[in-house]
Amino acid sequence: MNNELIGGIFGFVDLLKIEGQIPPFLGGRELLLCNARSGINLLSSLLKPQVVWVPSFLCDVMLKAVQNLDVRFYEVDSDLQISREWLDNVQKGELVVFIDYFGFPFDPSLAVHIKQRGG
Numbered sequence: 001m002n003n004e005l006i007g008g009i010f011g012f013v014d015l016l017k018i019e020g021q022i023p024p025f026l027g028g029r030e031l032l033l034c035n036a037r038s039g040i041n042l043l044s045s046l047l048k049p050q051v052v053w054v055p056s057f058l059c060d061v062m063l064k065a066v067q068n069l070d071v072r073f074y075e076v077d078s079d080l081q082i083s084r085e086w087l088d089n090v091q092k093g094e095l096v097v098f099i100d101y102f103g104f105p106f107d108p109s110l111a112v113h114i115k116q117r118g119g
Helices: 012-016 036-047 060-066 108-116
Strands: 051-055 070-074
Touching: 036 060, 051 060
Parallel strands: 051 070
Antiparallel strands: none
């Protein structure tokens, strides 16, 4: 297992040293990144999508991860629920970023619908 972090060093390195045990969430082919922005940047670099869809409610620093790409926003309402109106606009090969706000997971049927369209 690779014990290096990409983008910063905090938290997990010390966790890996505890009695030589590997935490249960680090048992496979993980790549530890410093933040979500690093992950989105890595995905967009590897996948090279023409368009990246992001929620209308997000921290503006997240946009730095996709600053050279065509960014489109989908609506998130005041209850942090994602609109479904934009789903049919996603084209094959485009990247869609979902956020689990405050630990509450987004509706997985959204991802199923997008995946069926090739997104």
